[in-house]
Amino acid sequence: MKQSELFVKTSKTTLKEDTSTNARLLEQGGFIYKNSSGIYTYLPLGWRVIQKIAQIIREEMNAIGGQEMFMPALHDKHYLQATKRWDVDVVFKVISGQDKEPHFNISWTHEEIAAEIASRFVDSYKDLPFSLYQIQTKFRHEPRAKSGLLRGREFMMKDLYSFHTDEAGLEKFYEQVAGAYHKIFERCGLKAIYTLAAGGEFTASHTHEFQVLAPVGEDTIHVCQKCGYAVNDEVKTTDECPKCGGKFEAVKSIEVGNIFPLGTKYSEAFDLKYTDSDGQKKFVVMGSYGIGLGRVMGTIVEIYNDGKGIIWPDSVAPFKAHLIALPGKEEAAVMEAADKIYDDLQAAGIDVLYDDRRNTTPGEKFADSDLLGIPTRVVVSAKTLAETSVEVKKRSETEAKLVKISELAKHV
């Protein structure tokens, strides 16, 4: 894509100092646009990042047998009333026309919907286990929406629901999901710590969170300095690790994912039963598993940045290479060479953002490039062309080097 045609422009306006790093860099870079507190538009650049994250999640969900579907956002009140969650604080309710009484809410979660759908299709133990997931919007009335993409009122979530004949089946799948989650976060460049958490709104038993260490995080977790075992604030009772006797250290972190054993709470509410091999009717045992896509994106930015801008990991970068033409006094020759390099890189299957702007100074172009954080920067100028070369620099490194144009595609 040519930068002259890219809708989004970087902004020189510095946001308020108390704005979180991810909000500041993503808004200045033109990745997102803030419509209201906790409500963002993903602009073309930001949407490319979300699509990359979504694809990684889909691959890992499909690998453990998850089937993708898409549930609605508008829920009749019978769903939340069945589980006594209709009057929970975070619920946004919906009114229409002259009617002031709400009959719907917008999705703050989808356990009820998933359980009701499953009840229509599950008869026998032979229909189990299975798992369904979606990438769909959640809405939560957060009085203190803040921290950019880290805590939103509207946010995109991957939510997976699993259905089993018994607790043993659930536990086995729960471990598989934990493995898939570790892969997802690792592929996104995040080191996520598997953390024991208390049960809550969703379940009576313990749950687990995936936490990424970051000073901006709203959570505090306690990580054993000896064995790495981690628990969150709710379950912490001692200074000593119950696994190895090591010492816990308290650290700030961001919750990027969570997994919940749900037991039969939702199956009971929606009469989700199966007939076992001995002919007995039993409630299906469920689990649910969430990852916030925007929060993953925001966390990546919190971890990967420097004073100049974002430093995207390859796997989620909006483009692989940032080609920058510096026309200078030999504009015609430089632009011709840069156009050809752009075509060649694209032909080699490399996603390139091409800064083809003619009336922008080299300084502005470099500053934009650092802000946008595309992994590899390729500069074309009269000086590099004199050596039939381009200057290549990794965003994560400081040293640039000359690379022959003929070897560029291979090099990138």
Next chain:
Amino acid sequence: MKQSELFVKTSKTTLKEDTSTNARLLEQGGFIYKNSSGIYTYLPLGWRVIQKIAQIIREEMNAIGGQEMFMPALHDKHYLQATKRWDVDVVFKVISGQDKEPHFNISWTHEEIAAEIASRFVDSYKDLPFSLYQIQTKFRHEPRAKSGLLRGREFMMKDLYSFHTDEAGLEKFYEQVAGAYHKIFERCGLKAIYTLAAGGEFTASHTHEFQVLAPVGEDTIHVCQKCGYAVNDEVKTTDECPKCGGKFEAVKSIEVGNIFPLGTKYSEAFDLKYTDSDGQKKFVVMGSYGIGLGRVMGTIVEIYNDGKGIIWPDSVAPFKAHLIALPGKEEAAVMEAADKIYDDLQAAGIDVLYDDRRNTTPGEKFADSDLLGIPTRVVVSAKTLAETSVEVKKRSETEAKLVKISELAKHV
């Protein structure tokens, strides 16, 4: 995917007779699940169809320079108040916590959001033209939600917004979009008629609709029997075609897309101006262009079906081939051969649904296959294996033929 592992099962329950064809076949086939009137879940099979349609739309939008983004669904009331649309009947408003006064609505359209975002990024005529699109959910309070996917309260829409310096630029792009729309519908197997419509909520000038002839359609359009020119009910004043003098015939149809010249209505509301080459500030001229993805899917089913089920066009079919094993008395041999064919077809890059169920009769399997409507059916049985062959039948044809297993992938 193995049918024994596919979450969805077909249903033998016949829905009420007054249900539309698309709702009946899609619900019975396990493509969709009705959560409330006009509100559906796309189950894994149905979601595959939606993803195919989305991909076709993305390719054609990108081809005319559209850039994909994603705007939120929760809109602060200042957006609709700015264009005096806050109290329009179809708007769903949102309340939260103890506050009974709505401060938000959920997206019934996105013109306001798009115009406000553009106003932040457009300065000069050099920033124009450009176009942005998204595939996002719309919510409309339809008192008479009905007809399955044809008229929903919640539905997925591709909406494109374009921004120009003047009317001439808009008109040129408007024609490009019309061309792209014709390609999209044609690729989806639909013959869409370009139909003149009146202005409305969105614009004062004329607009255009893409209409597919179907008895179930809620619209009536008037098509000239001589030249094919078409107008909708709102703009029809005579029985005679104004283009050629031919005779209009009234026909029922489904609106699958629409395109609107918006002029400067939204630019004025959101102060979306650019500086022209002569230094003058002028309002940006906008257009908006919609396609309902669920409605396209429902329309395809209305057009492509017979007494037995759906007949998906190749381009949007959830799978390319439906492999059916008929184990019979030689179960071990047949299943082994079918398993191998399944692996080979997948290795050849063919999307296959494999009916590997062992305790289902051939009659049930064939009935399911006809209902699901996958384009090519491949049957493996002891009888076909005796000839080192499989039986291949197109869903759209009645004759089956034997094909050597070694030539199957090429054949499919």
